[in-house]
Amino acid sequence: MSLGNSFGLCFFHSLLKSQLQTKTLKSSLLIFRQLLQSNLKPSDLTFSLLIKASASSSFASNSLKSKIEANQIHTHLFKSGIIQLVYVKTGLLNLYVNLGCIENARFLFEEMPDRDVVAWNALISGYSKNCYDIFAFNLFIEMVREGFRPEATTLVGLVPSCGRLELAFQGKPIHGFGVKAGLDKDSKVKNALTSMYAKCGDLEGAEILFEEMVEKSVVSWNTMIGAYGQNGLFDEAMVLFNKMRAQALEANSVTLMSLLSANADPETLHCFAIKVGFVNNASVIASLVCVYAKCGDSESAELLHKSLSQENLVSLTALVSSYAEKGNMDKVVPCFTRSQMLDIELDEVAMVSILHGVKNPANIAIGLAFHGYGIKTGLFVHCLVANGLISMYSRFNDIEAVFSLFSEMQEKPLISWNSIISSCVQAGRTGDAMELFCQMRMYGHVPDAITIATMLSGCSQLGYLQFGKKLHGFILRNNLEMEDFIGTALIDMYVKCGTIELAERIFKSIKEPCLATWNTMITGYGIGGFENKAFNHYTELQKRGLKPDKITFLGVLAACIHGGNVDKGRRYFQMMVEEYGISPSLQHCASMVALLSRCGYFEEALLFIGNMESEPDSAVWGALLNGCCIHQEVKLGEYLAKKLYLLDHRNGGLYVLMSNLYASKGMWDDVARVRQIMKDTGGDGCPGTSLIELTS
Structure with missing residues (x-):
């Protein structure tokens, strides 16, 4: 190597080392291109630094751009022949793992003629991080069978793959293996095992491991605080936090984020963050943004987000999710525009949050635009996003789009x-x-x-x-x-x-039985004509300490209608409004009108409609018209028919009711006239069907 090339390489190596230390946003690949433009020949050290810088920089995310850059580095390594070096190939494997490119990582691993423990650890950890839990476990077994001795790092990478209740059966043998090999003495292994037991819901196991630790580091305390947080035990998390402070251990940013995961009051922790000087920590601010957004305090979340020196995907996703959950798409779109200006690509979680927010038919254009964005960025291939799109189109009854999306899914x-x-x-x-x-x-x-x-x-x-x-x-x-x-x-x-x-x-x-189950049974009795059983179940429901809701009262009112029990219907309706503070829906009002009119209380029914807070719909007027048919009230029925015609002239039920009303009075010319109008307006466009269920 010439002296000039050596000095030139040293300069670019120092740039890559600087980026590695500061994790600046400048692409490490851009530095590498400048090196090539200077006619310098990269060495194995160059590539090693390039891979490390790429893996540690802010671009090492699951974005399409990062994955393209990793493939470009792979190509340069292949052309130079340096990829044959085990430690360089292991570094590239680790980069792919960080980017979630598991297939690429597995391919690199399988073509390695000489694998060291570091390579095994990298892929095991990669499988574990990317939820390939069974693959991680099987690779660990293969590693042991091939005679490699697992290290503490191996277990630290493997144990998180067992952090689910259904995988606890394989986490315990790994713990046993660690004890037998003497690896359980390592504090990192103990912390990983503590976290695993907590995620599996075995808090007792987590507490035993925590108490066994002779020297508890801040990481250990944070792990246990996080364990309580994951299991919704906020009080226990705060008690442990206070014990930690009593030990004269300084809380760090992870401590605060662990407490936030325990649903701690964001305002209290926000004040604490300001007091101890973490208010400028990007991770803490992002976590606070998430919690404020989750609590529905979008205003505080937005203000905090603006205070970030460098916006990130986590806080932006939290804000977008908060707006989308409320159906506030007018604020979602500017957030998305800002992310594009900052070159921040949405991930599948953010995409799904936005798609779930598209509930109003007026926002379908926004949903279609994000569908296009998903196709353009490749997010469309993610199962989570595809399901989000299916749900969105389902809300608008676009079943053909649903079938098309489903048929295009590879998995x-x-x-x-x-x-x-x-x-x-x-x-x-x-x-x-x-x-x-x-x-x-x-x-x-x-x-x-x-x-x-x-x-x-x-x-x-x-x-x-x-x-x-x-x-x-x-x-x-x-x-x-x-x-x-x-x-x-x-x-x-x-x-x-x-x-x-x-x-x-x-x-x-x-x-x-939960309230929904009681409601289903009460409604079943109501529509089936078993009104006494419906009333008894309502009484029993209250005895069990359950509070009736809107559905409960719809079921009870249905029972009153079938039994013709006007007095009880009045009492239940009054009870719903006055005792339980439930605002009557149009369905409740239609039920009361049906009850009164069926029993011939037309004046009261009309007065009830006049006092309604909401504008009566076709169901309310239809209930009254049905009562007119039962009692042959032609004059009132004709008045109601005109109202219903103005509301929905294609409603076939209107014409059927009027035809029946005229027929009950023997007014056959009027029956023929109504049926002709029905044909002319297309009001009979809902044909009846008969179902015959074949039994074997």
């Missing part, structure tokens, strides 16, 4: 099948939902509680009792929890299919 996990099945049921296309359910089973997916509840809802729509019974059998065979929403969906299916006895049997088998 279809259970959550995606659940999304499209739910979309079909919501759109009233239960037949398609059942076909998809069968396809899902053919592809080897086992339905979960959400799948079963959705399918039961579909059975309720069409009265598919036999299919519903098969789903019930699946629940029993697979020991699915009958409490809450599965039990409620099953009861609803049996009620809608007219088998109230089976619904009662399910209800009685549930130890602690």
